[in-house]
Amino acid sequence: MLLLGNVLVAAVAALHIYFLVLEMFLWTKPLGLTTFRNSVEKATDSAVLAANQGLYNGFLAAGLIWGLVHGNPAFAFQIKTFFLLCVIVAGVYGAATVSRRILYVQATPAALALIQLWLA
Numbered sequence: 001m002l003l004l005g006n007v008l009v010a011a012v013a014a015l016h017i018y019f020l021v022l023e024m025f026l027w028t029k030p031l032g033l034t035t036f037r038n039s040v041e042k043a044t045d046s047a048v049l050a051a052n053q054g055l056y057n058g059f060l061a062a063g064l065i066w067g068l069v070h071g072n073p074a075f076a077f078q079i080k081t082f083f084l085l086c087v088i089v090a091g092v093y094g095a096a097t098v099s100r101r102i103l104y105v106q107a108t109p110a111a112l113a114l115i116q117l118w119l120a
Contacts, residue, residue, distance in 0.1 A: 001120035008113035009064050009080050012087060015109060016061035023054030060087055077117065084114040 026032035027050040028043045036043070036050075043050075060083055067079035091107025 001116070005113060005116035005120045006068055008109070008116050009068055009084070012084065012110050012113050013061045013064035013068070015106070016057045016064070016087070019057040019106075020054045020061065023050045023057065025054075027051070027054075060090070080117055081114065084110045084117070088114070 022032050022035055027036070027038075027047050028040065032038070033040065033043055038046075063083035063086070064080060067076050067083060070076035070079055087110035088107045091102050091105075091110065094106060095101075095103035
């Protein structure tokens with residue numbers, strides 16, 4: 001059960017690394033434009049904000065990875081719980097303010113990982 005929880009945490013971390021790449025480096029490129037349904041003009045105007053958002057996603061991924069590699073299981077659990085809750089809150093806020101899609105892409109995987117960790 002713990003292994004599955006950690007696999008899900010790793011998947012959430014990988015998603016946030018992917019978000020970092022999309023937002024920091026591919027925002028104005030075809031993949032970024034398609035993913036975020038932006039025009040070139042809108043993407044160009046918001047590129048600095050997107051890069052900042054990407055950096056925050058990187059911090060979330062780093063925290064989750066820290067939780068995965070920490071040697072103290074009890075503290076590792078606390079780290080993973082904290083960062084998964086941060087991801088969930090960010091996903092719920094994003095769904096309420098930007099697009100409902102964010103709830104499914106960001107918050108749901110984190111919630112599933114958190115539930116699995118708590119069941120382990």
